[in-house]
Amino acid sequence: MKRQRDDLALAMLMQAAQGGDTQAYVLLLKEITPRLRQVVRAQHRFLKIEDIEDLVQDILLSLHAVRATYDPRRPFMPWLMAITRHRLADAARRYTRRTAHELQAENLPVTFSDDGANIDTDGYRDPEALRHAIRDLPPRATGRYRAVEAARNVAERGCCCERDKYWGA
DSSP, X not given: OHHHHHHHHHHHXXXXXXXXXXXXXXXXXXXXXXHHHXXXXXXXXXXXXXXXXXXXXXXXXXXXXXXXXXXXXXXHHHHHHHHHHHHHHHHHHHHHHHHHTOOOOSOOOSSOSSGGGSOOOSOOSOHHHHHHHHHTSOHHHHHHHHHHHHHHHHHHHSOSHHHHHHHTO
């Protein structure tokens, strides 16, 4: 009996809202929002609070978009629950599509755990081996490296003569 009275009151609010009564629309939304939250929470217990709120907002937006389709001669709650059911199905499809191609990683390491994989940036370990490796590079690659090295030497030492000594120019 109480459900019928509640449904009738909500139907009257919706009818008034369709007629342009903004106060009735605000009251209707205030009345149905906790109910929608309860329905979403009951059907999707695994969701976080913010996800539940997102779904409730999605349902309310859908209600707003299709409010003109409500027939005041029919019960309100079944109409609202149909909208809710469709929004929840859409959300489940989105969730399935999104999670089908994603992997959840809780704690990603900032760097590699193996010390050998982390580069020591304090300096070259063997500068002579580096010189030999650079000499063995193809001319195109060495030209680029030499230009970068020359620029760095100029920035560090303030002259090109060091570069010339280093590269034997």
